[in-house]
Amino acid sequence: MAYDEVLAHRIREILADEPDLTERAMFGGLGFMLSGHMAAAAGSGGDVMVRVDPADAAEHHASGLVEPMIMRGKEMAGWMEAPADAVATDEALAQVVGWGVAYVRTLPPKVKKPKAR
Incomplete structure (x- = not known):
């Protein structure tokens, strides 16, 4: 099953200026x-996967x-x-x-390595 296109569009709007x-x-x-690091992903059922600082995971979980x-x-x-129901509102x-975004911006940009010949 493909990703949720409506959700992908909503995420694109949020990240448009990045x-x-x-x-x-x-x-x-x-x-x-962002700079080669996955910050978020749109799933097939409207769910969002997000990368966070592991030290902040409990705090984010407490948000509900x-x-x-x-x-x-x-x-x-x-x-x-x-x-999907947790991210139904744009806010x-x-x-x-x-x-x-906040977490991956703390990471150094990934540099593409040239392919070995």
């Missing part, structure tokens, strides 16, 4: 990359907007998931995406 923004289809979703990201039964440190979506 420099070094790219998009990448992955795992059935659409990742929004996001849950820890679980993959293959294991909690993924630094990744949270917001269900809530902007807050969740903003957490991802």
Whole structure:
């Protein structure tokens, strides 16, 4: 199943003024990359995956907007998931995406390595 196109458009609007923004289809979703780091992703069911500082995860969870990201039964440190109903308003979506932007902007930009010949 493809990612939620309406949600992707809403995220694009939030990130419109961000420099070094790219998009990448992955795992059935659409990742929004800033300087090579994924800040957020639109999922197929309207859910949003967001990258956060692991030290702030409990605080973000307490907001009631996001849950820890679980993959293959294991909690993924630094990744949270917001269900569609939690990001139904533009304000809530902007807050969740903003957490991802704030965190990835603390990371050094990724540099593409030349391919070995």
